[in-house]
Amino acid sequence: PESGEGKAKAERMFSLMDGFLKNDPISLQKDILDHVEYTVARSRFSFDDFEAYQAVSHSVRDRLIERWHDTHAYFKRKDPKRLYFFSLEFLMGRSLSNSVINLGVRDQYADALNQLGFEFEVLAEQEGDAAQGNGGLARLSACQMDSLATMDFPAWGYGLRYQYGLFRQVILDGFQHEQPDYWLNFGNPWEIERIHVSYAVKFYGTVEEQDLNGGKRKVWVPGEMVEAVAYDNPIPGYGTRNTINLRLWAAKPSDLYDMESYGTGDYINAVINRQKAETISSVLYPDDRSYQGKELRLKQQYFFVSASVQDIIRRFKDSLNDFNQFPEKVALQLNDTHPSLAIPEVMRVLVDEEFLSWKQAWDIVCKIFSCTTHTVVPEGLEKIPVDLLGSVLPRHLQIIFDINFSFMEELKKHFGLDFNRLSQMSIVEEGAVKSIRMANLSIVCCHTVNGVSRVHLDILKTKVFKDFYELWPQKFHYKTNGVTQRRWLVVSNPGLCGLISKWLGTDAWIRDMDLLMGLRDHAGDAELQQEWKMVRRINKIRLAEFIDAMTGMMVSPDAMFDVQIKRIHEYKRQLLNILGIIYRYDCIKNMKESDRRKVVPRVCIIGGKAAPGYDMAKKIIKLCHAVGETINNDSDIDDLLKLVFIPDFNVSVAELVIPGSDLSQHISTAGHEASGTGSMKFLMNGCLLLATADGATIEIIEEIGEDNMFLFGAKVHEVPKLREKAENHRVALQFARVLSQICLGWYVMATLAMRITSNLSVTLLKGVVTSIS
Numbered sequence: 167p168e169s170g171e172g173k174a175k176a177e178r179m180f181s182l183m184d185g186f187l188k189n190d191p192i193s194l195q196k197d198i199l200d201h202v203e204y205t206v207a208r209s210r211f212s213f214d215d216f217e218a219y220q221a222v223s224h225s226v227r228d229r230l231i232e233r234w235h236d237t238h239a240y241f242k243r244k245d246p247k248r249l250y251f252f253s254l255e256f257l258m259g260r261s262l263s264n265s266v267i268n269l270g271v272r273d274q275y276a277d278a279l280n281q282l283g284f285e286f287e288v289l290a291e292q293e294g295d296a297a298q299g300n301g302g303l304a305r306l307s308a309c310q311m312d313s314l315a316t317m318d319f320p321a322w323g324y325g326l327r328y329q330y331g332l333f334r335q336v337i338l339d340g341f342q343h344e345q346p347d348y349w350l351n352f353g354n355p356w357e358i359e360r361i362h363v364s365y366a367v368k369f370y371g372t373v374e375e376q377d378l379n380g381g382k383r384k385v386w387v388p389g390e391m392v393e394a395v396a397y398d399n400p401i402p403g404y405g406t407r408n409t410i411n412l413r414l415w416a417a418k419p420s421d422l423y424d425m426e427s428y429g430t431g432d433y434i435n436a437v438i439n440r441q442k443a444e445t446i447s448s449v450l451y452p453d454d455r456s457y458q459g460k461e462l463r464l465k466q467q468y469f470f471v472s473a474s475v476q477d478i479i480r481r482f483k484d485s486l487n488d489f490n491q492f493p494e495k496v497a498l499q500l501n502d503t504h505p506s507l508a509i510p511e512v513m514r515v516l517v518d519e520e521f522l523s524w525k526q527a528w529d530i531v532c533k534i535f536s537c538t539t540h541t542v543v544p545e546g547l548e549k550i551p552v553d554l555l556g557s558v559l560p561r562h563l564q565i566i567f568d569i570n571f572s573f574m575e576e577l578k579k580h581f582g583l584d585f586n587r588l589s590q591m592s593i594v595e596e597g598a599v600k601s602i603r604m605a606n607l608s609i610v611c612c613h614t615v616n617g618v619s620r621v622h623l624d625i626l627k628t629k630v631f632k633d634f635y636e637l638w639p640q641k642f643h644y645k646t647n648g649v650t651q652r653r654w655l656v657v658s659n660p661g662l663c664g665l666i667s668k669w670l671g672t673d674a675w676i677r678d679m680d681l682l683m684g685l686r687d688h689a690g691d692a693e694l695q696q697e698w699k700m701v702r703r704i705n706k707i708r709l710a711e712f713i714d715a716m717t718g719m720m721v722s723p724d725a726m727f728d729v730q731i732k733r734i735h736e737y738k739r740q741l742l743n744i745l746g747i748i749y750r751y752d753c754i755k756n757m758k759e760s761d762r763r764k765v766v767p768r769v770c771i772i773g774g775k776a777a778p779g780y781d782m783a784k785k786i787i788k789l790c791h792a793v794g795e796t797i798n799n800d801s802d803i804d805d806l807l808k809l810v811f812i813p814d815f816n817v818s819v820a821e822l823v824i825p826g827s828d829l830s831q832h833i834s835t836a837g838h839e840a841s842g843t844g845s846m847k848f849l850m851n852g853c854l855l856l857a858t859a860d861g862a863t864i865e866i867i868e869e870i871g872e873d874n875m876f877l878f879g880a881k882v883h884e885v886p887k888l889r890e891k892a893e894n895h896r897v898a899l900q901f902a903r904v905l906s907q908i909c910l911g912w913y914v915m916a917t918l919a920m921r922i923t924s925n926l927s928v929t930l931l932k933g934v935v936t937s938i939s
């Protein structure tokens with residue numbers, strides 16, 4: 167404030183501030199001990215590692231909050247166009263190490279803790295893994311948040327705060343069992359509950375028409391209302407004060423809506439029913455590819471979208487109230503089609519609540535939305551049954567029908583009455599179950615449709631969205647996925663990180679990966695190679711200890727570690743890897759002693775979760791254990807070959823496994839992996855790739871050269887022909903089998919008939935027939 171009471175108050179507040187929190191060892195120790203005493207409520211003379219972790223996290227959180235407040239104040243003043251990233255999944259993993267590194271206070275904390283008798287690394291391992299997502303898509307969201315913060319974007323992430331994250335995988339007798347991940351059990355110091363930031367989200371009910379200024383307007387009268395409460399997670403950038411916000415919504419019962427139900431006299435049931443509202447944000451769906459048209463999933467999608475849109479519009483109205491300027495202030499990026507209900511929601515709010523004309527609202531929508539797709543196969547595209555959508559979100563269904571009507575008219579003008587094309591491109595799919603194609607809705611309304619690698623875009627253009635590409639070629643783009651080196655090198659491989667900075671003479675590569683090119687000048691240096699080997703060895707020893715702790719298996723760090731860690735899927739071909747291991751085992755068994763001495767001992771490591779309903783993936787896990795059982799207990803093979811399945815694969819496990827790997831496998835059938843990001847993490851840790859030319863690997867090959875990797879298998883364009891050939895072969899075999907069965911059948915019957923007529927007397931036969939009857 168320039169003057170008056172506001173100014174006086176601000177000055178008083180400012181004078182009370184002790185500057186920013188300090189990061190010298192004494193100040194850090196004091197802050198940590200204060201949190202032990204007052205936040206964790208333990209005595210500062212007696213607390214264990216976990217309590218120390220809690221106190222340290224809270225002191226880091228204080229520092230995050232300072233920057234986070236400054237970031238908000240700065241962007242409120244500047245009021246730039248903001249980037250809103252909507253995703254139903256974020257795989258954040260642990261936060262402590264990442265936060266202190268990005269804040270630039272890692273060493274200060276380590277020193278301060280040392281003097282208190284604690285080791286930073288040990289405390290960091292006390293933290294649970296935040297697994298609010300399934301796989302690549304969700305981890306990409308987390309990496310993107312880190313990059314947006316580091317690159318000083320005025321960005322916000324929006325999502326859902328699940329009470330149960332991705333299930334914990336427990337292996338019993340080689341089979342996967344799923345256990346709930348109630349990750350909030352031990353508290354979550356990284357989030358800030360904002361009880362005053364909450365919105366009512368509506369469901370069900372009917373749409374009524376009311377008169378408005380001589381015209382009609384639609385009013386949605388809901389049948390249920392749930393409150394969305396914000397939980398903010400500050401995301402610090404590296405080497406900048408920019409600290410952005412990841413706002414996740416939790417469902418709570420709505421006071422506004424519920425009051426009537428208390429009048430019925432059934433107080434206990436009224437309270438119990440009220441609690442049911444919380445189920446909306448209770449559990450993450452554990453499927454990473456299939457869509458089942460489930461009501462709860464639809465409610466989750468709309469719940470987070472509605473709260474986020476209300477939040478964005480409130481922020482916009484705080485500074486401006488002219489919706490013509492909305493596209494200058496708001497960009498909305500949809501992560502896959504999961505948040506695509508945001509499109510009809512923005513239309514609804516603008517038309518029904520802000521009273522803009524349909525045309526005005528539509529112009530705005532077309533300017534603000536863009537989306538990324540992570541899917542390769544058409545079967546992977548999300549569809550919502552019309553009946554379900556109409557019941558849960560009646561007004562949205564009307565809006566989608568209206569959008570589709572205009573779109574169909576536009577198509578007719580463009581392509582004429584090509585009914586085949588019209589029905590393929592329509593947002594509404596006719597058929598036994600009429601449904602809404604969420605991808606088509608997104609493409610129609612977004613100005614940009616983003617693929618996640620070059621070949622992925624090619625597949626979108628030529629197959630999955632061929633018709634749309636012909637209509638709007640300018641909409642289709644790709645940005646090949648990336649991963650953040652902050653987490654996948656600096657946090658997870660401090661040894662290699664120090665080595666790189668030493669040889670480059672700078673740590674600027676932590677913000678600018680291209681600088682790693684400078685290492686080429688030293689690649690032949692024997693000293694660097696020696697140091698590199700040492701770093702790898704230490705990481706392998708750490709990994710071997712972890713394997714021992716998780717599985718009870720002792721593996722030698724002298725062996726080659728050959729790793730495949732990712733979700734279990736048929737297209738990712740863990741099965742091919744296992745068949746390869748069986749083959750290798752067989753070869754070794756049949757080798758002469760002299761040849762055996764030439765074999766490089768190998769530890770094959772596989773890890774990953776199977777969706778609970780994905781039977782084949784679960785069988786692959788069982789097979790892996792069964793094969794391991796045989797190989798690992800064969801004294802004849804000894805250390806030449808081992809097979810380890812690492813249970814409960816997650817972000818923290820990946821951080822430990824990747825730096826200790828020599829070889830990693832990315833062997834999906836070409837044309838099936840939209841991008842793949844694991845390979846990038848292994849590569850930046852100096853691990854070799856055994857890979858097929860799929861997804862982002864195709865671009866990696868161009869970067870690093872075929873000579874620097876083990877490439878095999880069919881190319882994307884060869885796969886359909888091979889499939890056809892295999893299918894023809896299969897049909898021919900089947901035909902031959904049936905034919906031989908028929909022939910065999912005739913042969914057997916004829917022989918029997920001959921035997922019977924020649925060897926048995928008619929009297930005997932009659933006797934048999936009579937006795938049977």
Ligand code: T68
Nearest residue numbers: 300301302303454455540839840841842
């Ligand atoms: C992955 N997709 C791609 N989906 O498979 C991978 N799906 O190639 C790509 O690198 C990565 O996205 C990032 O672009 C997924 O991870 C899901 O997890 C998912 C979740 C729910 C529903 C559908």
